[in-house]
Amino acid sequence: MMSLVKNEWMKIFSKVSTYIFIAFLLLAALGAAVIDYKLSPDETNKDWKQELNADIQEQEKALEAKEISEEEKAAIMEEITYNKQLLADNINPDLNTNWTYMAEWTTSLTSFVTLFVVIVCSSLVSSEFSDGTIKQLLIRPYKRWKILLSKYITSFVICSVITCEPAYIQLSNRNHILWQWFVFRQNHGSCIFRIQSGGSRRIFRGHDRLLDTRIPSHHDHRFHVKHII
Template sequence: MIGLIQNELMKIFTKASSWVYLVLIVVMVTGAGLIYDRFTDEPSEDWRQDLQMEIGQLEKDLTETPAEEQEWLHMQIAEKQMYLEEDINPNAESAWHYLNDIVSMMTTVVTLFAVIVCSANVASEFSDGTIKQLLIRPHRRWAILLSKYISVTLYSLLLLAVLMIMGYLAGLVLFGAGSFSEKMFEMSMDGQMNPENIVAVGDQVFLKLLYFLPSLVIVTAIAFMLSTLFKSQALAVGIGIFVLFFSSTVGNVILFVAEKYAWTKFLIFPHLDLTVYAYQDKILETITLPISLTILAVYYAVFMTVTFLYFQKRDISI
């Protein structure tokens, strides 16, 4: 099995596109850091005084603002006062803040590149006419397919590792190391800020990374299944990308109608983005992280079963 995996990894890295994706991640994360540094103000050492001045200005604005428009100003004042009370600099910058604010959003790019590679992995063997040479080897079909799946999973994890390592290095050069345990406010999904949202910035980075991993595994499993089901590489990749970009939209629609149609909460789409649990404990009133993980595990088992059973019985004629 190890030899098969090594062979599949060699196939992946002999393609120029595999290296291009890695280089693009490095360029994007570095470029985002430069842009972030250019268009943000340097953190002030007198940030407490600055906040007090801003609060004073907002309170002055309250006297000149119609009553029906004062709610937003009251919210802004309350938020700035919380920063003062909890001794948290709202404009703090460090490598960990950069990872939390910018790099964590780029995980979508990792998923995109992983989906492209996974969707093309098996389908390209049919498109290139190399599937027969692959299957005449003295290995069972399931072992060959498993080696392919493991290799694309390892490549996906490599993409994520490059993103995180280069993101930290870029943040280190541009913003300094900072403190792993420095406190920060993490907004809830509804945009509210309260003392329960105080977290250590380093902990939050790794929490988001941990919640992202199941989503990456599931989406790549879907892409790999599509690669097995379709002989056309373009069709497999196209459907894989479609699933990636429209899953969040479909998930939001399902969450909207879930109260009326309870069965929709068990569809896969609302659970594909587990990073929401970094901001709140529940997706819906009855859906918590263990339930989401259980639902994803069931779908994963179904996808893998379909993938391997179909490949076992598939006609390899070209």
């Protein structure tokens, strides 16, 4: 089986189109980084504290409305508490980092990656007929289901490598170790910044302070944090 998978893997990287797509990804990443650097405003000089104070005032006014429900009041009060803690801990919630850029860049190129994976996976079978190698493949001492399974395994591996590469980079960050220390129990602090996508910024509320960190995850839940290092 391993020899069949290795053979399929060699077929993929024997094609010029594979290297063209890899070069396209590298150029797209470099070009997007340069454009983002040139066009993005300098958020470090932005008066984010004044904006947070303005948001708090608007939220406090919203609490005075009579038509809002108790659930909406609770949500607004929680948002006010969150903004006040950001001010107290001097954390800019709008500050872009390499991690947020990585998440946005990965999302923008998802369609191209998906297209490449579809082309590669379909060519593993179609090329056997177009090149006339299907007969040579079938006369080998392997059952047909093993041949098809090897193509499926190769497709799965190449898909995982291409789509999960940003996640591998994120996992190399030392802050990922923090994830192992999170015990989700009630009354031990809670995650008050909703998780959006892999590699995004995470702002956690511990016992008496906020923690600004990055943890790769794809969930969007309210977790409870027992211990933070």
